[in-house]
Amino acid sequence: MLKLENVVAGYGRTRILNGVSMNVPSGGLVALLGGNGTGKSTTLKSIVGLVAVQQGQVELNGNAINAVPAEERVAHGLSLVPQGKEVFSAMSVEENLLMGAFHRRRDRKMIAEDLEGIYGRFRRLKERRRVDAGLLSGGERQMLSIGRSLMARPSVLLLDEPSAALAPRVVEEIAEAILNLRSLGLTLLLVEQNVGMALDIADYIYVIRGGRIAYEREVGSGIAMEELQEFYLGAERH
Template identity: 80%
Template sequence: MLKLDSIVAGYGRTRILHGVSLHVPKGGLVALLGGNGTGKSTTLKAIAGLVKVQEGQILLEGRDIDPVPAEQRSALGLSLVPQGKEVFAGMSVEENLLMGAYHRRKHRNEIAEDLESVYQRFKRLRERRKVYAGMLSGGERQMLSIGRSLMARPTMLLLDEPSAALAPRVVEEIAEAILSLRELGLTLLLVEQNVGMALDIADYIYVIRGGRIAYERAVGEGVAMEELQEFYLGGKDHD
């Protein structure tokens, strides 16, 4: 579904990614783990077209998407849930959700169906649908951010640290919600610092350190928390 081949990217003359390669199979849930400043979010932004790729290729279903502008990538089935639970604070919950379907605004019947589907999935959003998004809790804003992305009818969802700054109980809710998205046939790439959450829901993990992939393994292959911590701290090289 998604393949990154030796991606080099950054901001201006500053390189953040130094040859990142990873693969997300169709229908899979892959986690990209790492500490602050390791290149996790930059990787997602490169996929979404928000950061220019200087070298390498990003292939979506075999197509090189580098020439496709960021604003047109949603039409290819790619949707980003950004870090920070970003919402339009001065708009209602329902208005935020409808913004996710803006590029499909002529298909009113489909949009109504998708809105109902989001409300079924996130029942709290239905209860709060007329409330300004700026009045929501952190967990509710994260649900809204995910719901808004679903309104674009993506085939591939990119999630940037959805558990950040949330209480443990809310993290469990978000993890369950992410797992349930697979029922829709979605392919997911999850960027996280929360190792425990990632190991609970992902099929495969990559660890990025210093803009390079330092470790990768299928979750069922005996991944140990202690071993991952060593990679986080920089004590081991690529396996």
């Protein structure tokens, strides 16, 4: 479904990604792990076109999309849940959700159906549909950010650290919500620093360090937290 092949990208003359290669299979849930400044968010931004790919290739459904403008990649099936639980604070919950369907705003009947689907999935959002998004809790804002991205009807959903700065109980709710998204047939790429959460829900993990993939493995094949130390933290294994 989604493939990165030797992707080099960065900001101006500053190179962040130094040849990243990844595969995210159709219907899969893949996690990209790493510490601060390792290139996780830049990887997502290169996929959606917010950061230009200087070398290498990003493919979606077997088609190269390097030259596709960022604003057109949503129509190709890509949707990003950005880091920081970003919402339009002065707009209501429902207005935020409707912004996610802006590119297909003429299809009012389907948008109404999708909106009810989001409310069925995130009942707390339905209860607060008329409330300004800026008044929501951190967990509610994260649900809203995910819901808004789903309103774009993506085939591939990219999530940038959805558990960041949330209480453990809320992290469990978000993890469960992400797992439940698979019932929609979505392909999911999850960027996280929360290793425990990623190992709980992902099929496959990649660890990025210094802008390169340092480690990759299928989850459930004997992977252990201590096994990740060398690759995730740069620590020596004993």
